[in-house]
């Protein structure tokens with residue numbers, strides 16, 4: 001199975017909303033979203049995303065199997081990992097890049113399992129999370145896309161990824177969606 | 186870096202040489218912890234790791250301490266403690282003597298949090314709290330009860346959100362850098378080593394608290410450990426799990442009543 005995994009931080013929320021709105025109706029793989037969010041924030045994120053999507057949006061549950069047709073979000077205060085049998089594992093270990101969930105942690109874990117069968121997308125953000133993990137996805141043969149720093153509300157995160165690994169594909173929002181729709185077929 | 190297909194052999198070596206069984210641990214987090222350990226101790230390849238495990242038993246304790254995740258905080262998830270006070274404390278108050286099992290107690294943050302709330306609700310003097318963990322390092326730290334001051338502001342906020350009545354500082358002696366829990370709490374808490382994978386029931390307890398431990402286990406091991414908790418509880422005893430842990434997939438599910446589905450508090454009914 002292939003998967004798409006999206007990492008986002010400050011300035012990513014609206015981008016993700018637009019992506020969900022534009023996604024084709026026949027995406028045949030799970031999509032996982034790791035978005036930095038406030039620790040105490042209640043689960044309204046899923047509700048907001050759900051209004052824009054015909055897929056089922058749900059928070060990742062521990063040991064749940066990843067299924068096509070679902071959009072999964074990382075719960076606040078837990079890292080999301082992937083097991084070889086394609087079930088998720090939640091983890092409360094140390095923050096990485098001051099973040100839990102951390103995008104690096106998920107990118108690395110998913111890449112270990114999925115190798116070339118995953119597409120990592122890194123969006124706007126004001127820190128450096130995701131750069132190391134996205135490089136690993138690329139080196140394992142997966143597809144990697146970084147939001148164009150000129151378009152991103154906060155360019156630090158996308159730029160850090162490019163800095164670390166020049167060969168990521170840089171796209172604006174509309175091309176990210178196009179790419180996802182193609183990838184998922 | 187080590188890959189998934191090399192884990193089996195590592196699990197085997199650890200079991201054979203040291204008697205610790207990590208077979209049922211969630212593979213994704215186990216892999217991540219091993220990679221982290223290798224990085225921290227400068228072991229470049231799986232061969233180095235195997236060599237270390239086989240030939241340097243004196244480092245095995247350090248290995249275990251890195252492999253398990255000891256991250257915790259005081260009054261983690263205030264809504265959970267609030268619910269515990271509202272739904273469980275009054276019930277416990279009706280017992281002449283209360284035994285509590287705090288399993289996977291890490292550095293003691295959660296156990297002491299409970300003890301503080303017990304004290305404020307006048308339950309502590311008739312309670313015995315058994316706090317256990319697989320990690321001897323964690324138990325040593327728990328027994329000392331010394332914590333860095335850097336997170337105390339958050340702990341104090343958490344404490345008040347739980348409905349704490351006093352001020353958190355009064356339960357600690359602080360020197361500006363670190364704080365030590367008052368010794369009055371230590372006499373009612375017994376810290377000891379217990380491995381949830383291999384050890385059995387040791388005491389009947391009216392409340393079993395095991396939060397953020399089951400997520401590190403696969404479904405089969407979760408099931409086994411939940412059965413152990415079931416066996417440790419009397420009828421009407423309470424089980425409290427972490428926010429992302431549930432009885433839903435377990436054999437013992439229908440032997441419990443849900444007290445709070447959000448905060449994962451259950452009561453044994455048969």
Ligand SMILES: C[S@@+](CC[C@H](N)C(=O)[O-])C[C@H]1O[C@@H](n2cnc3c(N)ncnc32)[C@H](O)[C@@H]1O
Nearest residue numbers: 253254257289291318319320380381382396397
């Ligand atoms: C993330 S901490 C949870 C601490 C605390 N309960 C909380 O929720 O904040 C997980 C703890 O489980 C312990 N643990 C892991 N495997 C265990 C086992 N097989 N038996 C007992 N404790 C174990 C670890 O040593 C660690 O202290």
